Amino acid sequence: MTQLPTTTDKKLGLVIDLDTCVGCHACVISCKEWNTAGYGTALSDQDPYGAEPSGSFLNRIHTFEIVPDGGEVIGSAGEARVVHFPKSCLHCEDAPCVTVCPTGASYKRAADGIVLVDEDMCIGCGLCAWSCAYGAREMDLAEGVMKKCTLCVDRIYNEDLEEIDRVPSCVRTCPAGARHYGDLGDPSSDVSVLVRERGGFDLMPEQGNKPVNKYLPPRERSALGSAASVPAVQEDTSDATGLLAWIDRALSGGSAKGAS
Amino acid sequence: MGNHDVQLSGPVGEKHQTTCYMCACRCGINVYLRPDANGDKKVRYIEGNRDHPINKGVLCAKGSAGIMQHYSPARLKAPMKRVGPRGSGAFKEISWEEALQTAVDWLEPLKADPKRLAFFTGRDQSQSLTSWWAQQFGTPNYAAHGGFCSVNMAAAGIYTIGGAFWEFGSPDWDRTKLFLMFGVAEDHDSNPLKIGIGKLKNSGGRFVSVNPVRTGYSAVADNWLGIKPGTDGLLILSLIHELFRTRKIDIDYLVRYSNAPFLVIDAPGTAQHGLFARDKNGVELVWDSKTKKAVPHTKKGIVPNLTQEVKLARGVKAKPVLRLMADMYSDAAYSPESIAPQTGIDADTIRGLAAEIARVAFEEEITIEQPWTDMKGERHERFIGRPVSMHAMRGISAHSNGFQTCRALHVLQVLIGSVDCPGGFRYKPPYPKPFTAHPKPHAYRPDGAENGPLAGPHLGYPHGPQDLQLDKNGEPLRIDKAYSWDAPMSAHGLMHMVIANAHAGDPFKIDTLFMYMANMAWNSSMNTRGTIEMLTDKDESGDYKIPRIIYSDAYDSEMVSYADLILPDTTYLERHDCISLLDRPISEPEAMCDAIRWPVVEPERDVRGFQSVILDLGARLGLPGMVNEDGSAKYADYADYMVNHQRKPGIGPLAGWRGEKGDKAGRGEPNPDQLKRYKENGSFSITHLPDEALFFKHANSAYQDFAVSMGFFDAPQPVTFQLYSEVLQKFRLAAQGYGEAQPPERLRQRMEECFGPLPHWYAPFEGSELGEQVDSDFPYHALTQRPMAMYHSWGSQNAWLRQIHTKNPLYVPRSICDEKGLQEGDWAWVSSYHGKIKVQIAPMDAVNDHTMWTWNAIGKRRGAWTLDKDAPEATKGFLLNHLINELLPPKGDDHRWANSDPITGQAAWYDLRVNIEKADAGGDVSEPVIDAQKKSQATPDQLRYGLGWTQ
Amino acid sequence: MHPALSVIAFTVLSGAGYGLALVLALGHGNPAHLPTKFAWVTALVLIAVGLMSSTLHLGNPQRAWRAFSQWKTSWLSREGCMAVATFVPLTILAAMSILGDTFNLLLGYIGGIMCMITVYCTAMIYASLRTVPQWHTRWTPAVYLLFALTSGTMLYFAFFGREAGSDSNRIWVWLTLVFLVVTWAVKFMWLRHASAAGYGASSMESATGLGNLGRVRLLERPHAMENYLTREMAFRIARKHRERLSLIGAMLGAVLPFVLLVISLMVAPALGGFLQVVATISLLAGLFVERWLFFATAKHAVGLYYGGEEKLVPAE
């Protein structure tokens, strides 16, 4: 049924750390390789060696540039910055993609909140993709069915995998450790703690979808200039209070190491 | 809700563990095979091996995309002989027998005059084999790609601290609190670097990135210093200036581990000037403050003076190294204010960075309670750490002042005492190894023989002019002019000069160019179009100027079409490989590691692993070491060699499970079961260092003992950090006219200016050679960066990866866009003194305001890699290489001056100076347009990989 | 949004079909007359062709029957259900006219109301999407309903109604002129909403959550070339192009039909009848343009992840 469950037992999802993501696309391809031969039909690629290659991906990395208002923008130590931004399905609590689905193919699981497409039921009308503000759904053009992040449902419950590997493919592979997976419905889970401590936020809260996935903002940066407490002086190496004298003292002091 | 069945995927498949080779990082992988609908085993999934020392389970985009690489339509199918003109891509498939016989027919005659063969390899992992092969053949013309890659980094590291960044050392990620990164976009150590940055983020350490461009790692850095390219040397020396000024240097560490107290002779105008004062036995002298005498630095119980000018016997004056440094770097020329305009970084930031380095190094000292003993026998209760670590790569390396800049960076680390301490930079075994423990170069045969094997390995570390590889007339012995006065300390050769020199017949002509795994006709050459012309150029008699080209590639690259004989290689999942301690191992700071690759799947094409092929060729040519006494081949194939070859008794390519019972590591007799044991262990071996050997390896007796027992060397080789490089001074003295070996006149001034024994800075050559006009004619810098999801040119044949980077814009600072009226998507002409390209631009803010950049190696030749002719890689993508010349602007002296570092010969990719103008509307195709090569294979218009396994 | 021909054809043709059916279902046209029978057939054919065309853009049309199941939440499902349900009264009425020369007013009212509900459901598929602020307004169903009504009415009298010049024809023409004015007035209100809608409350800053750091712009797309999302959701037309098409749409859909209808009242009946046919064709053509623009100018929130205003503006 495309009605949403009123509550879910768990809220499984991802927490993505924008302060750590280096934009390597590892999660993109790992997702592709796992899912092209996993849940549902293959993730096809059109014109793979031609002029307009494109294909279905369940996770993509955008790169944004941010220019502070009124800040020094460009040049050395400028404040313009770049943020790499991974994006896949956010497994929304109020998922419009589920309610718009005419066939019941799209559904949200009451047990864990994962939003899935039952591909055998999907007619490929595309409406769910239209209803998703995040661009998390992509039609597979070969099969004509809607694809989306499954939260690797076929890994996380897969008892044929070692327990430690029962995590999403993208999370397992992320070299920087920028992707975290867990139950966001459990306030004591690692991911919930992380969200609280780091001020995790929702994407486009105004859309009212109540995404389960959260994003951690880039941490505050402290400038280096502020550490410049020592005033500039010119060095006279010959002076008794000068550098050479200090070196001599440091040396004969026995426990010579950097002065404090 | 509802009853939707979710079928879990079940077992992933048969798991095989091997080593990734979608790049040179060499992560451990689990490759899962599963039968497809026809029952053929296909690769279902590749994931990182959690137990592997390098990647600890993670995998990058390229690693995961190995599936598409392995099944790429561009894979070569069989040996080929060229049938059309070079470059056309017209080939005829031939049998291996014919291919090998052809190669033998070409090479056999060259054994009489081996220098007529030039054998150069790309980023392969078997340099200990290929170099040995070349050595046995007797050609002096061998190197791998390091000369155009990052030899400045490697050589400066070895000469200064006996170890280098690259993948030979790493920050102590678990403990470091301040991490400085210079000029790194991706690095060889890609996954470890990302894992490390992730750790640093979690531990709350500060990460400072010095880079003209703020993407990738720099994007997550706490502080970004958008430096003007080529000026890092100034920045680093200014940091040193600040550390001296604020007295934040680790005197104790310097005295113990560096040549800071060594006495340098001060006798201007003599052949001794600037050399170390030595005793009769050649041991360097220091001034003992207690006895007021010059004594060998090795003497126990002395307190060496660091500042005093002293008089030695016969009135010779001398100063300790540290005094020279204090005098030099205290100069106002190095103050933050002085260098701010050149680097583009304001003085406050520089001073702040220096203060932060000092604060963390000395106020956040960390200790590990582990007693250890140093090489002088002194026992220490604990390891003391200065948790400041650094890493750098091509951003500082690929400049003509790169060697000195890289040296400056190592000197900086030594000054604060952070080399191989907890929280600092850590060596990975078999490093450290002082330059004196490395071989010297060999381009000659024992006893002046005309042919036969060389006297030793090609590549090594000269100790002075006497080690140059020159003939009687002072002309280079090597085709790339490595170890000549043009590039005396070129520890990795100059692969980027091979085609140009062979074409020019300078210093001599060659007959056969034999290359392996390097796309020299395209992205790995400077001056790509010129290189193509050289490869296809003919002499008066209509023969190619480079008469024969043999090439081994696994894929239909641009280079393939320019070769005459193609030896098709396997993919990385189809062959044996050896990631050896004799070469570039995968060790970690805590452990000695090496690894193998093995055929997880068998090729269904008529291809052979290149290493097996050259062993076969070597046997057919009767090369020493490759044949038995009866003339039969010594090794059945590379796997056989990996197990049974011994460099020295007990030392072979693989260090794990040696000895007949497989119970020895490092040294031991060959073990017939060795490969099996590797496979059982995930295709790698790991031998942990004893706890007391974990730090200060350069002076740690437990480590040195370990190193000897493992066979890294036969006697301990502690390192004295070379703050002052006597080797450089020897070359400088030669330039000043002292000594027997004398450089040509034209080089004297340059050598004098660039070979300072203490790190210094000079302006990158391209800019300075262009003279005063450079600021008006070519006011900007242009660079490339490695895209994390692509490996050079290989990535574009990969159906998944190429969707990420199908074309590359030139990112241009917004201020330049505004000035030139450029907008997103506009086309522009970018020009250097050497050429002109037309590219599509995109504005950017987070970049140095004088610097434009693009992703490296996305541009492709039409038809290459079995891509369609109108693939965006060819029509919208571009190579910056067309603007970069392998030579400097002519100086009117007929000499071909390489666009390289004058010390190491490192290609100066990032010295490039450019201008940019908006292009007229129309013809929206990147230029130059290079005609197409034949697309060698039809490709599908849709892929549904994995369909058979889905429900 | 990508203006898919199948969807444009679907909304325009089925709208006109339901409009025509509504007129007939309200009892207009003598069931025994041949033109009325033809009109019924035309209405049903338009509806059917529209619906069939709507299945053309489905990835798996063979499973289209499943779309009837989710009427509780899905406007698309409701639309499907209503479309099928509406066929029942309409087919019976058509059969009564064609086979029995009769008509049933009660059934007619039921059928008529169902026609309008169906059109409403169609409109709500779009109007319910928060992701497309331009569509997410009550004006959207109003526009759809009025266009259905106007096009149906015009179709009716121009092709099947009394001869031009007759009194009842004049009444129909006057009525249609009023409809035209009201429809375009409502459309104008929609346009006013649409031109101000933008991305609604969403922005690149809210889409990325990075607004507190400054102004956000896309530096690099995830994949260099187009993908399903950019083709479907980030379709943008050049401003010039849009303005030209808007003008054409208004000319064909409003000005020309209006003028032609007015003239048709003043000229000889034969010519007037011809002009009314031309006016109707013009209206339908204008509607195609209007519908094309309805999609092509709509901004989808996903566009924000692909650079929003700055990057998605196509070169002119």
Ligand SMILES: Nc1nc2c(c(=O)[nH]1)N[C@H]1C(S)=C(S)[C@@H](COP(=O)(O)OP(=O)(O)OC[C@H]3O[C@@H](n4cnc5c(=O)[nH]c(N)nc54)[C@H](O)[C@@H]3O)O[C@H]1N2
């Ligand atoms: N994914 C991927 N990984 C790779 C490769 C690949 O092709 N793809 N190639 C491998 C190879 S062969 C190599 S050599 C390594 C190279 O690894 P890196 O050295 O990380 O590679 P580059 O992309 O050359 O990065 C150079 C960086 O230096 C910056 N830079 C340029 N000039 C200056 C300067 O003057 N000062 C400073 N501070 N920065 C500067 C550039 O902006 C860029 O970020 O990567 C290896 N790893």
Ligand SMILES: Nc1nc2c(c(=O)[nH]1)N[C@H]1C(S)=C(S)[C@@H](COP(=O)(O)OP(=O)(O)OC[C@H]3O[C@@H](n4cnc5c(=O)[nH]c(N)nc54)[C@H](O)[C@@H]3O)O[C@H]1N2
């Ligand atoms: N503008 C610019 N140019 C640069 C650089 C830059 O920063 N900027 N960087 C330079 C550097 S550091 C480097 S290292 C070079 C790299 O340049 P190349 O060494 O040319 O790099 P690749 O494109 O990786 O080409 C290697 C060749 O090896 C082939 N190959 C791949 N796998 C196998 C295999 O398993 N067996 C065999 N036999 N062949 C295989 C590929 O098909 C390809 O043809 O580029 C240099 N060029």
Ligand code: SF4
């Ligand atoms: S793998 Fe991790 S670091 Fe890389 S793009 Fe994905 S989230 Fe970012």
Ligand code: SF4
């Ligand atoms: S992110 Fe999009 S596809 Fe995923 S649940 Fe939310 S609305 Fe649905």
Ligand code: SF4
């Ligand atoms: S495309 Fe499939 S899943 Fe999406 S709304 Fe249509 S039927 Fe439902």
Ligand code: SF4
């Ligand atoms: S959870 Fe699985 S399906 Fe979702 S983005 Fe990650 S890898 Fe892809």
Ligand code: SF4
């Ligand atoms: S970094 Fe990536 S491509 Fe390179 S070896 Fe590791 S997984 Fe393979």
Ligand SMILES: [Mo]
């Ligand atoms: Mo390299």
